[in-house]
Amino acid sequence: MTQPPPWTRGDIDAALPDDTARAWFDEALADAACAAEAPQAAPSPYLAHTWELRFAAAGRHCGHNNADAVRTLLLVEARAGLETLTRLYQHGSAAERRAVLRALPTLVEGPHAVHLVEDALRSNDTSLVAAAVGPYAAAHLDPHAWRHAVLKCLFTGVPLDAVASLAQRAAGDGELARMLTDYAAERTSAGRDVPHDLGRALTLTGDKPKEL
Structure with missing residues (x-):
């Protein structure tokens, strides 16, 4: 629609x-x-x-x-x-x-323009990434692609507020929780800061975030 x-x-x-x-x-x-x-x-x-x-x-x-x-x-x-x-x-x-x-x-x-969203998500232009994760992506990206879009935002510093319907799509998503937890562990082991949005996204999945 x-x-x-x-x-x-x-x-x-x-x-x-x-x-x-x-x-x-x-x-x-x-x-x-x-x-x-x-x-x-x-x-x-x-x-x-x-x-x-x-x-x-x-x-x-x-x-x-x-x-x-x-x-x-x-x-x-x-x-x-x-x-x-x-x-x-x-x-x-x-x-x-x-x-x-x-x-x-x-x-x-329908999903006929998903190829444009996927192309934008391959970019390192943060303004394109932010535009790509709007309502069209929320409605039509498959779960695998959508999870990677959330990770892309965290990688590039795009605030997760840009991700349309984040709370609805993240709710109960155990695979997204696993990906977020793994990413946080990688950042921590490398001595890097964990993006501040990551804990909020993890909470939305229903998983209880550990000390990040």
């Missing part, structure tokens, strides 16, 4: 720095809506749809702090399909990839 986008048009309008940025945003949304109403074949490598050009330029026109939200809403407004999402992810910058990942719960029904 798909979910509403994380940001509304009103949220983004309120955050934009000035009327020039708001006008650009309104035009970009209109372009995306036109693409949704009259879908065409995938653009050639030499000529992207206007809304896709705006997708790439969002940071320049709306400010880099707002670009993730703008890009995500453009994808939703264009009703981007899996083929388009995959292409934009594969050819995009890290910022553009984050937007694709954040749009997945709204645009993709």
Whole structure:
């Protein structure tokens, strides 16, 4: 079941720095809506749809702090399909990839875009990892992949607050508890600090954390 986008048009309008940025945003949304109403074949490598050009330029026109939200809403407004999402992810910058990942719960029904989440989880870019462990991953990653996603967050320093539905998925997960305990033991034996989030995750599994 798909979910509403994380940001509304009103949220983004309120955050934009000035009327020039708001006008650009309104035009970009209109372009995306036109693409949704009259879908065409995938653009050639030499000529992207206007809304896709705006997708790439969002940071320049709306400010880099707002670009993730703008890009995500453009994808939703264009009703981007899996083929388009995959292409934009594969050819995009890290910022553009984050937007694709954040749009997945709204645009993709079922596990068909899991390959994009798995690719992001192979990255060492913490912003991509954080975007990858959102609601789409919570709904569609299989248990093995999801446990490794939690470990990836601990490895890279991504706060476990980024992991959607952590409490629900971790509850009663004995294998996750074992993995967390083993990881803590490895860190301790190597004289390294244990990530502060690890004890909380272990508690969520139902296992009683030892002194970490």
